[in-house]
Amino acid sequence: MSTTGRGLHGRVLDTLGPAITAGEYPPGSVLRTDELAQRFDVSRSVMREAVRVLESMHLVASRRRVGVTVLPEQEWNVYDPQVIRWRLAGAARPRQLRSLTVLRSAVEPVAAGLAARHATAEQCAELTACALGMVANSRGHRLEAYLFHDVAFHRVILTASGNEMFARLADVVAEVLTGRTQHEVMFEDPDPAAVTLHVQVAEAVRAGDAARAEQLTREITVGALQELDILAP
Amino acid sequence: MSTTGRGLHGRVLDTLGPAITAGEYPPGSVLRTDELAQRFDVSRSVMREAVRVLESMHLVASRRRVGVTVLPEQEWNVYDPQVIRWRLAGAARPRQLRSLTVLRSAVEPVAAGLAARHATAEQCAELTACALGMVANSRGHRLEAYLFHDVAFHRVILTASGNEMFARLADVVAEVLTGRTQHEVMFEDPDPAAVTLHVQVAEAVRAGDAARAEQLTREITVGALQELDILAP
DNA sequence: GGAACCAAAAAGTCAGACTTATTTGTCACA
DNA sequence: TGTGACAAATAAGTCTGACTTTTTGGTTCC
Known part of the structure; x- marks a missing residue:
């Protein structure tokens, strides 16, 4: 691997x-x-x-x-994918996962806003397909298939943003999502509210509504933060 | 250097x-x-x-x-400081400056929000000192001294966030700020509104008002985007 | 007690011989 | 004519040993 x-x-x-x-x-x-x-x-x-x-x-x-x-x-060059992988593989994994999730919470909403402006028709279609794939696999312990579409969804958002710095975080986000599924929530079905949010983000991007896409994505990442008990009291 | x-x-x-x-x-x-x-x-x-x-x-x-x-x-590992420096030194400089500014606009507001929660008393004092230094050098072509405090200000915000990924962007942000001053606005005094915003961010962080610190920093970065004609229409 | 000097240690550099994997081309066979 | 196996060429990969350079730490002498 x-x-x-x-x-x-x-x-x-x-x-x-x-x-x-x-x-x-x-x-x-x-x-x-x-x-x-x-x-x-x-x-x-x-x-x-x-x-x-x-x-x-x-x-x-x-x-x-x-x-x-x-x-x-x-x-350390903590943005080096190799370094990130090494740390995720070791005892520092929880801390690395937390800091990366905070990074996600900053980057992804802005990326979604940009995607709403720059996404091609093809990217919009792919995004919708991903969201539908998530819906289709959101019940009945189909976590593997769900994760697959989830990862693809966030990758499309980041690349469609048109910003190379955001695009290069796609692999990192993929590993965070995979890691989260494989450890924490492995046995529960994903939160229905989160699934709905993804569908709505896809809609907002397709409609070119940047503010809405950003706000909805912010809600998704807030959920990710809460899962790790990183709260805003 | x-x-x-x-x-x-x-x-x-x-x-x-x-x-x-x-x-x-x-x-x-x-x-x-x-x-x-x-x-x-x-x-x-x-x-x-x-x-x-x-x-x-x-x-x-x-x-x-x-x-x-x-x-x-x-x-390419576009987050590698060496790669960033090489690109900033070459013909890709404008594009690199743009993508980094967009990254700033995503990261810094969230970092400021975190700083409002995690900053030590010492860091708050340093932040205020930086803001005052900016005010003191905001008029009369004291761009060099102004830049010095501006860079220090953003560095404190990023490190005080308590997130290692944010902290590691301090050098990058410093280079963006320096590059901007040395090229675009070299001869004008800085925007008074921006100076005020920095003072207000320092206040918000000291008061522990995360939402306000984040919002004010967002306004700062929006200004940075506008300088490069990266608009939200 | 301080400055100059000397010796040791470890990285840095070089040159040459050899190994290994991969590609490309050729030839025989179906 | 097409296909598969085999052979040759090529460039990276590896190893070894000798030599250079820089830095440090101790020693000596004033």
């Missing part, structure tokens, strides 16, 4: 990346390239490539005569 | 990164590692490290027997 895997250096990253993002090496820890190369049984060149990638993610900094230093969390 | 520079591979990236993000090599273009190494007069190991970094940014994909293929724009 996930990650690079391509090449030896990718194999090393699959182990080292999750370890670092899991906080296994506290910030300030010093690693030595040669020792790592030995530990992973690869040549120094391969290990150097792996370190370079970690460095470009700001997970570590390499300094002469010192070694490879693990950087504090606030330095 | 900017970029890595550290090491030979960094030097290579300083040239290759901007070239690729500028679209100098159309998507699908094939580069060969050996040829690049020759062109930049570095060893293959160094060039491989550079390619690995570009690969982790999803700017290129390396495949055996084929070469290093330039990926289409929609694959």
Whole structure:
């Protein structure tokens, strides 16, 4: 499913990346390239490539005569899909899921508003199809099929916004939605109110009603926040 | 000021990164590692490290027997600070500035709302100081000092939100604000209404009035959108 | 006690030989 | 004529060993 895997250096990253993002090496820890190369049984060149990638993610900094230093969390490129995946796979998963859901609550309503202005006829059709698919699978433990349409729905919204920054969050949102279904609400049918909201958003986008699309999407994301007990008291 | 520079591979990236993000090599273009190494007069190991970094940014994909293929724009990690810097430095600057401003308009109001709930007394004080600094430099062509406080203001809002994803956008917002001043409005004094809004946001955050902080910040970002002729008709 | 100097350590760089996967082209066979 | 298997070419991938450069920390001398 996930990650690079391509090449030896990718194999090393699959182990080292999750370890670092899991906080296994506290910030300030010093690693030595040669020792790592030995530990992973690869040549120094391969290990150097792996370190370079970690460095470009700001997970570590390499300094002469010192070694490879693990950087504090606030330095990390937390928008790097790879980093996000590593963190979602580790103990930081709940916190990562929360921060991503808050990000969603900021981005998706605005994206929906823009989609209402910029969506093509084709995108409107696809959006409606997704909403209908959600309705059709909203009862009777058809969570897998429901999730499929839910993910597709949000992906269309984000790409139809016409903003590349929003569009690039589609994969992240997909993983949040998938993760939520697979952990919290796995056994219950989805909230009927949420399903209705999706249908209404599709309508609003089709009608070109930006304000309404934004407001309705805001209600959807508020629901997502409440699921995680992130409330506005 | 900017970029890595550290090491030979960094030097290579300083040239290759901007070239690729500028679209100098159309998507699908094939580069060969050996040829690049020759062109930049570095060893293959160094060039491989550079390619690995570009690969982790999803700017290129390396495949055996084929070469290093330039990926289409929609694959790029557009949230990577390095990529953002490269694009801001090139011909794509206006478009990049626009998409980032739209992102700001989505994120900052929500961040301000969260800041109103989570900001410490110290952060509130700093925010007020920033707002006052803006007022003090809002007249008489003191744009540099004004910008300094403006940048600091937005940085405090984003970090005080308590959300790591928002906090990591502080540098990006800083560059947008700086870029805007250095190009568009360089010679005019800032809009008095905008200055007032900043003061009011600081007040709202201090008072813990999340809804008001969010609404006022929304007005600020709407102004930023209007400056770039991104309107809501 | 401070400044200059020296030695060690670890990353950085390079060159060359070798391996492996993938593509493309060719040839034989149906 | 089309199709499948096989062979050759190609470029990335890997490994090794020697060398360079920077930085740090200690030591010595004034």
